Amino acid sequence: MLELENVSAVRGDRTIWEEGTFHVPSGSIVAVIGPNGSGKTTLLTMILGLLKPGSGTLRVLGEEPRRGNSRIGYVPQNYAAIAGDSIRACDMVLLGLTGTRYGLKRTTASEHARVQEALAEVGATHFADRRMSQLSGGQQQRVAIAQALVSKPEMLLLDEPLANLDVRNQQDIVSLLKRINAESGIGILVVAHDLNPLLSALDGAIYLLDGHPHYAGVDDVVSEELLTHLYGTAIKVVRTAQGDLFTRSA
């Protein structure tokens, strides 16, 4: 779903990362990892067509990135509705479907049905009528995902969707991602700092190492050497007797 040929990310006259050359297979669940400020959000911005590559070619779902690409669903970092007290969750999701439409054409029955479907997909039906400000962080995250999914994209970009969530909610969101990926084959890019909650779902990861992005399958990424280098602090990879994998700072 992503093809990079010698791509660099440039903001103003600063190069954030460069020499990105890799392919990410369609329909996979991929983590985007790297320290703060390494350019993870910048990568998403480029995929969304909001920032042009400084050089090289970037192809997203087989085409040039372009702003307003309805084939991509997006949940930004620090997701919190700005005016959460003034909007209901279901209206928030509806905006994902009709928010780009000019004029006062009424929402059709099939659009309402699609909103209900998206809310059900993320398990948000029972709080869909509440205002965003009355929802917990985990619930708001679900609504945001429903909003991204409602237009039936082929690819989902999530910028740190697990930050600020407790372990249980992290697991719930991850199994939700696994399920929608299995059901519809949607490709998912998840920016994350903590790989642990994601490990069971991941096919691979894009990691931003020393100013260069790389892609590798999950088994190659979960290596002590790589993670230690990546975060600049000793990280251990632990395999439990049950075969579960964990990383922790040593």
Place this chain on the structure above:
Amino acid sequence: MNPAAIAFQSNWVEVISSDFMRTAFTAGTLVAVASGLIGYFVIVRGSMFASHALAHIGFPGATGAALVGTSVMTGLVAFTVIGAVVIGLLGKRASDREIATGTVLAFATALGVLFASLASENTSTVTSILFGNLLAITTGQLIIFAVFLGVLAVVLGALFKPLLFASIDPAVAEARGVPVKGLGVIFMVLLALVVSMAVSVVGVLLIFALLVTPAAAALRFTARPGWVILWSAVIGVFSVIAGLVIAAIVNLPPSFFIVSLVFIIWLVSVTIRRDSSPPNSAGGHSGHPAGN
């Protein structure tokens, strides 16, 4: 004015059916409806301070108009629209924007005072710019109000959903191709038109009461965009008309009564416990009056 001036007007029925009162009712209604249309967006976008500031930026426009010999309305519109474009272009960095806006606000107010004294405006003109004077509205102004309201309704109708998307979720709206910044500037210009109208009803200093408070009260009861807009218009129109009638009965300026009624409605709305799950929550989408 001594306290004895507060007196029951036995001929108030005659007063409220007079021509100038009819103009005042019509003008007040137009302005209240316009405020209701835009109030929800003012709150959703967090532009409360900007709307207050625009009114102050209009102040030197209104007093300066006399200096150059044009109408108060022309001065108001010119200054608020320019101010709106500038504030709109300042963009999203809220804290920077507030400092810049507040600084310009203070300067504009000072300029307004200067212009007023240079033009040797009599105090009653300045007072009516600061506190509004519905009773002084002319037929010409009425036509301008109707045109502004028409423009506002058409533009807001056309932009309703993208503007809501851009206001509530700018990052996602931007990614989905909504022209967030352009809509922001258009919104500010619309706001400038409404502010220019509202200044003549409640004045520069009381603008908040008409532009923000009715929508804030409506939001206590519903968060459905169409209903909030409808209810803020209803609250505004009721307050303006009832305020005018009371003012006629006791022969005092209407601004006080209009703002007091809005204030009371708002007080009631914040004391009543908010309905967190609307009664018809099953379907979740029935009965939107507009847009959504």
